[in-house]
Amino acid sequence: xxxxxxxxxxxxTLFVNAEQETIADPNQVLHSVAVNTFARIDADKQQLxxxxxxxxxxxxxxxxxxxxxxxxSYKVMGSHLKKTTKEQRDAFVVAFKSYLINAYGHILxxxxxxxxxxxxxxxxxxxxxxxxxxxxxxxxxxVTQIAFKLxxxxxxxxxxxxxxxxxxxxxxxxxxxxxxxxxxxQGIDHVIELLNKKNSxx
Numbered sequence: 676x677x678x679x680x681x682x683x684x685x686x687x688t689l690f691v692n693a694e695q696e697t698i699a700d701p702n703q704v705l706h707s708v709a710v711n712t713f714a715r716i717d718a719d720k721q722q723l724x725x726x727x728x729x730x731x732x733x734x735x736x737x738x739x740x741x742x743x744x745x746x747x748s749y750k751v752m753g754s755h756l757k758k759t760t761k762e763q764r765d766a767f768v769v770a771f772k773s774y775l776i777n778a779y780g781h782i783l784x785x786x787x788x789x790x791x792x793x794x795x796x797x798x799x800x801x802x803x804x805x806x807x808x809x810x811x812x813x814x815x816x817x818v819t820q821i822a823f824k825l826x827x828x829x830x831x832x833x834x835x836x837x838x839x840x841x842x843x844x845x846x847x848x849x850x851x852x853x854x855x856x857x858x859x860x861q862g863i864d865h866v867i868e869l870l871n872k873k874n875s876x877x
Contacts, residue, residue, distance in 0.1 A: 701805050701825040701834040702795040704741050708836070709791050709809075712737040716783065730780040738779065743826055743835035744772045750837070751850045755858045763863050770870035777877035778846075789813050799834075803827050806840070 698704060715733050722729050748771040749756055749764075756764070790812040799805045804826050811819040824838040824847075838847040857866050 698741075698833040698835075701799050701807055701827075702793065702797070704825060704834050704836070705793050705807050705809065705823055708738055708741050709793065712783070713791070728780075730783055731776050734776050734779050734783065739772070739776065741835055742775065743828075743837045744768065744775055746826060746835075747771070747775070747837045747847060750847055751854055752858070752863070753851055753855060755855070755863060759863050763867070766867050767863060767870075770867050770874065773874045774870050777874055781877065799827075803829070805834075 712733065715737050716723065716730075719729065719733065723733075745768050748768040751771060752759065752764075752767060759767070792810040792812070794808040794810070796805050796807045804824060806822045806824050809821045809823060811821060813819075820842055822840040823836050824840065824845075825834045826837050827834050838845055840846070854866050857869070
């Protein structure tokens with residue numbers, strides 16, 4: 676019994692160390708996200724066919740842990756952030772996180788064995804924000820260019836994704852432009868309500 680317990684403890688330690696190494700390297704973060712997410716989609720293909728909404732569970736468990744959705748939410752609020760209360764900020768973060776899950780779910784549910792190529796960025800040692808390019812090739816040999824922007828947390832050294840740039844268009848900048856005028860004219864509570872409405876429509 677002691678031998679089995681020791682083996683399990685060793686396996687857990689190896690897993691934790693591997694996870695820490697992954698989080699400390701922005702390239703490995705993306706490799707982990709890609710491998711884990713697409714492997715999960717393949718493994719749960721039948722359940723996804725029967726329950727398309729199950730993609731949200733996969734994203735919540737496989738992708739969101741590597742995504743700095745709080746930082747992304749604050750960036751979207753931009754200059755309006757300082758004018759909000761803690762309750763409003765928390766509500767916006769929750770709503771925006773759900774929006775991201777729905778948006779990525781809508782994209783990933785269309786996944787059909789596309790070829791993913793991650794072009795490692797090896798110049799991240801002294802940087803706080805880096806961009807890692809990704810090429811997605813479909814069955815018709817069409818290539819989509821995507822770049823993931825990652826930010827290093829200065830407190831714990833972890834790298835997490837906070838923006839996705841598809842064909843040169845930043846998701847974060849697009850959402851910031853979309854919501855900036857709305858927040859200015861109708862307030863943060865209106866935008867939170869709008870996000871919640873969009874989430875329910877997904």
